[in-house]
Amino acid sequence: MDTRLRRVAVAALVVALLLLPRFGSSFVLDLAAQTALAAVGALALNLLTGLAGQISLGHAGFLATGAFTTAALVESGWRSPLVTLPAAALVGALLGVIVGIPSLRLKGLYLALGTLAMHHVVLYGAGELQTRWGVNTGYTIPPPRLGALVLKGTVPWYYALVAVAAAALVLAVNLQRSRAGWMAIRDREIAAESVGIDVARYKILAFVWSSAATSVAGALFAYYRGFVSVEAFSFFLAIEYVAMIVIGGLGSALGAVLGAGFVTLLPHGIDAAVGAVRLPGGVEYYLFPAKFGAFGLLMALFLIFEPQGLVGIWRRVRNWVFLWPFRHRPLRAAS
Amino acid sequence: MVLEIRALTLEFEGLRALEGVSLTVAPGALHALVGPNGAGKTSLLNCVGGFYAPTGGRVSFGGAPIHGLRPHRVAAHGIARTFQFVELFRHMTVLDNILLGRHRHMRAGVAAGALFWGRSRREEALHRRRVEEIIEFLELERHRKEPIATLPFGVQKLVGIGRALALEPALLLLDEPSTGMNREEKENLARFLLRIKHELGVTMLWVEHDMELVGDLADAVSVLDFGQKIAEGPAAAVLRDPRVAEAYLGRAFVRERGAE
Incomplete structure (x- = not known):
């Protein structure tokens, strides 16, 4: 019953996305594509932080790694996405190993600082790369081309990115089900060891898979924007992904997708709200800092009032709808 | 397979937690390890389980040396353990906790798990069946889907044993399984320990404070005091040993009682 309902819901969602x-x-489609791209990155970060419990502030660094790997390859004449995307994944995975090794010793805030250092190293390297190639503003990336197929225009990009995000979501959900070892490490390292989980290997694996996926997301970002520069990968971006x-x-995998949508759409929501109210002149001047402020405020509010996040709200609403007009499930639920 | 501990020594910065302890656990035996607080019982379990690296001595299981191995390598030798303070995954259900105990038997890699195809899919059904058998064995059916954090401590301890059994161990290290249990729960525990011994044929090294349980169930008892083994043998004899009474109660008390 539950499964059938879920299948119907998923089918409805697929149809809605196809018909969008x-x-x-094209503005709405662009937002949807951005959300899909953010969802891939958020799912990858959720694998690392949400499942394996390894805090990372280096997510923007991993994204930059993929974007700049692509840029460097395109500049050198390797334009096929069949080359650039696997290369981005490989470089990302390699960086994941390098950053993952300190995680065997560092925990919590210290690990966060370690990943933050990685972020700055990657961005420094990317900046050097940018000046060496003599493109101070950044790289222009031509649309990806496979034989006669060129991925160009809002609608094809929308479909491509949504498809990638859907695939990432399915993989993430399956991983959550089959590799509970990561959650075990997050919850109790000692107990995880006692049931035979190789904690060191699992931590490194989490970093490798997460950073490889993030790096691919970075490469897609580069293609989608058509332009890569260091400025796009500020520390604030890493915070956005944590948010x-x-x-x-x-x-929660679903939570990562919902969160990606929320954070991507929030600034536009604030714009729209301010635009609708039509406040007297001068307010726009404060709009930019207000967005940052709203961001911090929302994160704090979520941590205080809804630690389970959007997915917690979703579960409550769903249960309320299912159980209505009752407040609780009957004691012996027929399953 | 026999567990052999030879001249095991464990030192922390000059503090000797264990001093040349030798111990042999016979295959299939329920071997109790008792002693006053701070005698080194848990330290000894931690040395066997790989959580501490002993500073001297040897531990072998079935002839293979296991001292100094990391805990997950020790587990690979078929040694499982439970913890005094359960150390369960509190946010997961009873079922998921025990399922994690199947980790050692899971062969599917990350990629197969992500696709949930082939081996990963076939494996899951098999492991879930095994977990159900354990849940039935320990009579945990009614708690199957409950998160650990909501369960009474006595039940949590049983789940800990269930998770250890899910490894299908040849040797089970039990760290005070009866602590925090009421009388009824202890009686159930005694029943489960005997069933584990007779039906599953698992060898057990069992740290315990409840002397009544030890006297009723243990095939052999070793007594530790201040990191040294002071007595060993069948339960009835060891628990009457004056040195054991002295370790627990103090010399003055024993002398006083002896004079009565």
Whole structure:
């Protein structure tokens, strides 16, 4: 019963996503594509932080790694996405190993600082790369081309990125089910060891898979924007990704996707709200800092009032709808 | 397979937790390890389980040396353990906790797990069946889907044993399984320990404070005091040993009682 309902819901969602280009403006499609791209990155970070419990502030660094790997390859003449995407994954995985090794010793805040250092090293390297190639503003990336196929325009990109995000979501859900070892490490390292989990190997694996996936997301970002520069990968971006998985609900794949949507759409929501109210002149001047402020405020509010994030709200609403008009499930639920 | 501990020494910065302890646990035996607080019982279990690296001596299981191995390598030798303070995964259900005990038998890699195809899919059904058998064995059916944090401590301890059994161990290290249990729960525990011994044929090294349980169940008892083994043998004899009474109660008390 539950499964059938879920299947219907998923089917409805797929149809809605397929039909969106018929009704949505190109602005809406762009937002949806951005959300999908953010969802891939958020799912990867959720694997690392939500499941394996390894805090990372280096997510922007991993994204930059993929973007700049792609840029460097394209500049050198390797333009095929069949080369650039696997290369981005490989470089990302390698960086994951390097960053993962300190995680065997460092925990919590110290690990966060370690990943933060990685972020700055990667961005420094990327900046050097940028000046060496003599492109001070950044790289222009031509649209990806496979034989006669060129991925160009809002609608094809929308479909491509949503498909990638859907695939990432399915993989993430399956991983959560089959590799509970990561959650075991997050909850109790000693107990995880006692049931035979090789904690060191699992931590490194989490870093490798997470950073490889993030790096691919970075490469896709580069293609989608058509332009890569260091400025796009500020520390604030890393915070945004942490916000996505916290607001969405730590450890939940669905939460990561919801959080990605929330964080991507929030600035536009604030713009729209301010635009609708039509406040007197001068307010726009404060709009930019207000967005940052709203962000911090929302994160704090979520941590205080809804630690389970959007996915917690979703579960409550779903249960309320299912159980209505009752407040609780009957004691002996027929299953 | 026999567990052999030879001249095991464990030192922390000059503090000797264990001093040349030798111990042999016969295959299939329920071997109790008793002693006053701070005698080194848990330290000894931790040395066997790989959580501490002993500073001297040897531990072998079935002839293979296991001292100094990391805990997950020790587990690979078929040695499982429970903890005094359960150390369960509190946010997971009883079922998921025990399922994690199957980790050692899971062969599917991360990629197969992500696709949930082939081996990963076949494995899951098998492991879930095994977990159900353990749940039935320990009579945990009614708690199957409850998160650990909501369960009474006595039940949590049983789940800890269930998780250890899920490894299908040849040797089970039990660290005070009866602590925090009421009388009824202890009686159930005694029943489970005997069933584990007779039906599953698992060898057990059992740290315990409840002397009544030890006297009723243990095939052999070793007594530790201040990191040294002071007595060993069948339960009835060891628990009457004056040195054991002295370790627990103090010399003055024993002398006084002896004079009565």
